[in-house]
Amino acid sequence: MDFELSDEQQLIRETARDFTDHEIVERARENDRNEHFDLELVAKIAQQGYLGAIVPREYGGAGLDYLTYGLVVEQVGRGCSAMRTVISVQTSLVCSSILRWGTEEQKHHYLPKLCSGEWLGCRGLACFLVDTDQDGFQPQTIHHKMGLRGSDTAAISLDDVWAPEDAVLGEVGDGFKVAMTALDSGRYSVAAGCVGICQGCVDASVRYSKEREQFGRPIGSFQLVQAMISNMVLETDAARMLVWRAGWLKDAGKPNTTETSIAKLYATEAAVRCANTGIQVHGGSGYVDDYPVERYFRDVRVTTLYEGTSQIQQLIIGRAVTGINALT
Template identity: 35%
Template sequence: MNLELSDEQRMIQAMAREFADKEVRPVAAAIDHEARFPHDTVRRMGELGLMGIAIPEAYGGSGGDTVACAVALEEVAKACASHAIIMSVNNSLYCEPVHTYGTEEQKKRFLTPFASGQRLGCFSLTEPEAGSDASNQNTLAARDGEDYILNGRKIFVTNGREAQATLVFAQTDRAQGHRGISAFLVERGTRGFIVVKTEDKLGIRASDTAELLFENCRVPRHHRLGEEGQGFTIALATLDAGRIGIAAQALGIATAAYEASVAYARERKSFDVPIGQHQMVQWMLADMAVALEAARMLTWRAAWLKDAGRPFSAEASMAKLFAAEAAMKITTDAIQVHGGYGFIKEYGVERHFRDAKITQIYEGTSQIQKLVIARHLLAAPEA
């Protein structure tokens, strides 16, 4: 693995950083406070090619790779975690599976306008009884001639209210358990596809998190993604890739909190010296720096393995686990470094603290990541 970014990756990183600093950071606090979806800047992300970074140019993407996507996500997340998750979901949880498993007809309709940022996609897997146990799907898809009739409810769908299409997982054969789950592409406006509500959240407040209802929703057979019964395989493979994106998001959140803490430690004085001269503050900053470097290397390695076509599931879980835990610890310590000011919205680190928490939960909790890693460790070695 080459630890140096390529010229193209550095260019994408620099572009994302400039965009985040000039256009995202100035609105981040306001859209968080108002829980307002950032339509204008999301549209701008599409224009810059950030909504389909690893998708080939032939399908509306930027023709980059997973490493480029990770470094861009980190830069966006430093400015605003809400923008980063909107971007990550469209890249990893929507465009990637459509590109990997879709037919040419599906790619034309459900990929090209989404990878180019003209439209927005989302991923509908979680249900009231199917969170960490994603195989426990209660949404049903019954064959009716050349169509499927979908009935069920999905929750915690990022981009769910704003997306023009969603990738939905449903049981087509209950008797087959997880082998009876299939995946479907459903467009907004389809009769029986209803956005029930959006959630009022602790963090990532400018992204929308929706509950979706499918009530006798008729979906053409040619909108099924992959083969019947392939849905659970598609879901797990998609989540592996998505975890790299969440690791990058966590890394960006943590970096923002760390940089704010270093700046504050240089300026704020106590006992007639900058607080950065006090050993306990120095220790906190040193721990932050070490955790950030380790998280970045784990994230880049998982991305590099994916780009190299090598197995990366365990590495993606390691990256997400470590980066999420690091983000929560770093943002907590950032508030401590800032003291009482860290508890006040004006200083911004409390937003990073609130945003960091979700990285330990979505796309597989930290506890689920440990299970995934352990199963890989204990699997029988290949002959």
């Protein structure tokens, strides 16, 4: 694997960084405070091509490879994990499932509207496609979440909803396969987003440690503060390299389920640790929402739960190295 990014990848990463800094960061705190799902911001994200990042251009996507997609998701995750979640669900779970298992008719019908943001998909393990304007489709928004308040979460009920034969995604009986391929892609996206949270915690802590003074000097000059920040940098770099490896394997068409689980397990747990340490560096200021670290802490907690808990990732990794399936 070549660790040097191409000129195009560097440009895409810089563009994503600028977009995040100018469009996402400034809205993140207010959207979190108000539990506001910012559809205007989602539309801007769609205009950047991020909702269909890995979808080929012929279906309306940006046609990015997985490594480059991971670079984009990292930057968005650094600014707002709620908006990163929107991208992850739309691209890694919904679009990738249709791209992998859908018929040509399904691809041409659904993917362009998903990539453009005209339609938003929802995360689930049901392997059939349902138009949400049907009678009997009833979403119920979930409020008062610990984190990810800027993204929409809902419970869905289907009451006598008709799903025609051509709505089946893949073949009848392939539901588990469809779900597992979607989770592989989703776990990669979550891991990349958590690298962004790690980096966001580093950036915020470095900035605060230079501004905040105690005993006549910046707290960044104290040994224990530098030790905490250096540990965060270590965790961030290690997580990033694991994500890049998983992305490289995906792009090379090589088996990557175990490596993706490794990246997901480490990056999510590292992000939890970085957010916790970031609050510690900020002291009492880190406990209020004047600084982003408390939002990082609330947002990141769910990442060790969804797309397979940390314990599930451990079992996947353990099965790969021992040859023994502890899930049965």
